Amino acid sequence: MLIAGNWKMHKGPGQTAEFCRAFLGELEDIGEVDIVVSPPFTSLQAAVEALDGSAVAVYAQNVHWEREGAYTGEISAEMLQAHGVAGAIVGHSERRQYFGETDETTARRAYAASEAGLGVIACVGETLEEREAGETEAVLRRQVEAIAAAIPSPDSALRIAYEPVWAIGTGKTATPETAQEAHAFIRSVYPAGQILYGGSVKPDNAEELLAQPGVDGALVGGASLDVESFSTICRTAARLSRS
Numbered sequence: 001m002l003i004a005g006n007w008k009m010h011k012g013p014g015q016t017a018e019f020c021r022a023f024l025g026e027l028e029d030i031g032e033v034d035i036v037v038s039p040p041f042t043s044l045q046a047a048v049e050a051l052d053g054s055a056v057a058v059y060a061q062n063v064h065w066e067r068e069g070a071y072t073g074e075i076s077a078e079m080l081q082a083h084g085v086a087g088a089i090v091g092h093s094e095r096r097q098y099f100g101e102t103d104e105t106t107a108r109r110a111y112a113a114s115e116a117g118l119g120v121i122a123c124v125g126e127t128l129e130e131r132e133a134g135e136t137e138a139v140l141r142r143q144v145e146a147i148a149a150a151i152p153s154p155d156s157a158l159r160i161a162y163e164p165v166w167a168i169g170t171g172k173t174a175t176p177e178t179a180q181e182a183h184a185f186i187r188s189v190y191p192a193g194q195i196l197y198g199g200s201v202k203p204d205n206a207e208e209l210l211a212q213p214g215v216d217g218a219l220v221g222g223a224s225l226d227v228e229s230f231s232t233i234c235r236t237a238a239r240l241s242r243s
């Protein structure tokens, strides 16, 4: 089970260090769970330093496919590794929606990151419009196949995060059945690796979502910004892993 916190464009270095110190104090009961925090680029170093020697890994929120070059505003896998960063999220729906990220660029980022030895959380998910038009499976198939084509062999460093776009930051969570259905479909397209659920995961719905067969963890946005709610979700995951 993996619980990853996607901080998006929140927390500077000072707040990051403060969060990490407080969060480490909560880790006692959550040893069974893999935990990732994903701060903005400029706070990665603060997170790596504060979490040094702990079991919590630090991921970036994006990564470019070239090692270096004329790519204004981008950061390479090697640059992340030089800071002790262990992985990256790619293809988040906010990148796809607002910054022109496509299946192809997502796949290229995922491939480059995994080749460099970084862990990868590759995000997929349908919009409300696509769901209502009955296109959920076609969209998921297209998105997952693009990633699978880039990383065809079973690669334990790759996790797919199913994040229905209509559930992100809206307070609307997929029902456990909807999440489970989508996870089963994704697994039929890409049988290897863990599949995380994301979209308004909170302390009070984490248990029913994480208990679903085929749900191997969560990608948590808003609720990962607060030490208490994030550690509660991690603790729930640990309890489920033990049982």
Ligand code: PGA
Pocket: 006, 163, 167, 168, 169, 170, 171, 198, 199, 200, 201, 219, 220, 221, 222, 223
């Ligand atoms: P949310 O975000 O938990 O705030 O809905 C999830 C995500 O975007 O990864």
